[in-house]
Amino acid sequence: MNAPARRIAVLGAGSWGTTFAKLAADSNRDAQVILWARRNDVVQEINSKHTNAQYLGDTVLPSNIVATDDITAALKDSPLVVLAVPAQSLREQLQSVKGHLADDACIVSLMKGLERGTDLRMSEVISEVLEIPMDRIAVLSGPNLAMEIARKEPTASVIACSDTDRAAWIASSLVPDYFRPYTNSDVIGVEIGGIVKNVIALAVGICDGMGMGDNTKASVITRGLAETTRLAMALGGKAETLSGLAGLGDLVATCASPLSRNRTAGRLIGQGHAVDDLANHMTQTAEGTKSAAAVLHLARKNNVDMPITEAVVAVLEGTLTVDSMANRLLGRRLKSEGIPS
Numbered sequence: 001m002n003a004p005a006r007r008i009a010v011l012g013a014g015s016w017g018t019t020f021a022k023l024a025a026d027s028n029r030d031a032q033v034i035l036w037a038r039r040n041d042v043v044q045e046i047n048s049k050h051t052n053a054q055y056l057g058d059t060v061l062p063s064n065i066v067a068t069d070d071i072t073a074a075l076k077d078s079p080l081v082v083l084a085v086p087a088q089s090l091r092e093q094l095q096s097v098k099g100h101l102a103d104d105a106c107i108v109s110l111m112k113g114l115e116r117g118t119d120l121r122m123s124e125v126i127s128e129v130l131e132i133p134m135d136r137i138a139v140l141s142g143p144n145l146a147m148e149i150a151r152k153e154p155t156a157s158v159i160a161c162s163d164t165d166r167a168a169w170i171a172s173s174l175v176p177d178y179f180r181p182y183t184n185s186d187v188i189g190v191e192i193g194g195i196v197k198n199v200i201a202l203a204v205g206i207c208d209g210m211g212m213g214d215n216t217k218a219s220v221i222t223r224g225l226a227e228t229t230r231l232a233m234a235l236g237g238k239a240e241t242l243s244g245l246a247g248l249g250d251l252v253a254t255c256a257s258p259l260s261r262n263r264t265a266g267r268l269i270g271q272g273h274a275v276d277d278l279a280n281h282m283t284q285t286a287e288g289t290k291s292a293a294a295v296l297h298l299a300r301k302n303n304v305d306m307p308i309t310e311a312v313v314a315v316l317e318g319t320l321t322v323d324s325m326a327n328r329l330l331g332r333r334l335k336s337e338g339i340p341s
């Protein structure tokens, strides 16, 4: 296996991009981490004060992180390029990446969304736009709430790539003493786990906002995992991936944590806030609100039954009230428990 990466480019200086840059920089103080931000004031703040207060408060960033708003400079000579922008903006963002990648550079997606209009996973969008094979693209996913990792609270994650040597090389570059990356070759399962848990977290948040208790939320989480697993398997993913960190692990973290933007968005809806009004209460990305309709579309194309996702989409589109959601889910035909629909 090659030596760990000495230069890592991270594109996107929001909550997770900045935290990930910190994690990579903490992993090896001799490595240089180049963090690309859209806004010059964010670049100035990171380079002069070593903070990104809008997203990470007073967390101090290691001095081996250098920020830039020049994407070409960020990509130059970087064998590892990490993408952390909102899922629906990825395709546009990749236009400025195209043609500037170092030879044989490997791309890591941190994003947990499905593209609206195409129903493509982020790894598929990357491969299509950059015209690079899937074995150069990895996905990192797991129970990874950025703020907890920024505080160095221990967690584990999964790096999935069809090229297992590449996954192992990426993992070897991301080993600060508070983060343990596992490898997996099931890119589809890992990616679907991260995408759908956001939709299920919206449902759990809605239950929370309506004042429902833990039995309700545990039922939604458990059946949410069943429908996530059905979709992953229909697309070629493995059931066991969904019982791992990128499935059950991330679902539990997201549905349980007040730090989760998706759970928060659901809670606001459950409390009676209009979906259109969410942006006035939240500044960060809640991917589930944008991806849910694409998840449902993908499920229908593959004849996969996803009743919780269906109910969440109906609420988001205003065709189902939160008060009617329980009746919709509980009134379905009775069947045996299990993954198959």
Ligand SMILES: NC(=O)c1ccc[n+]([C@@H]2O[C@H](COP(=O)([O-])OP(=O)(O)OC[C@H]3O[C@@H](n4cnc5c(N)ncnc54)[C@H](O)[C@@H]3O)[C@@H](O)[C@H]2O)c1
Pocket: 012, 013, 014, 015, 016, 017, 038, 055, 084, 085, 086, 087, 089, 093, 110, 111, 112, 113, 144, 145, 146, 147, 283, 284, 285, 287
């Ligand atoms: N925050 C977390 O805890 C966390 C953890 C794991 C995965 N993720 C995933 O990482 C991805 C990024 O999330 P985040 O938490 O960093 O979001 P964020 O809202 O904190 O930050 C998004 C960043 O993207 C930039 N951005 C916004 N619109 C853009 C556009 N059109 N083009 C380019 N850049 C744009 C913003 O300026 C910001 O720097 C999401 O898919 C999310 O699901 C987040």
Ligand SMILES: O=P(O)(O)OC[C@H](O)CO
Pocket: 112, 142, 143, 144, 145, 146, 198, 201, 250, 253, 254, 259, 260, 261, 262, 263, 285, 286, 287
């Ligand atoms: O804040 P959320 O809801 O986007 O969740 C963040 C991470 O995906 C948790 O692993």
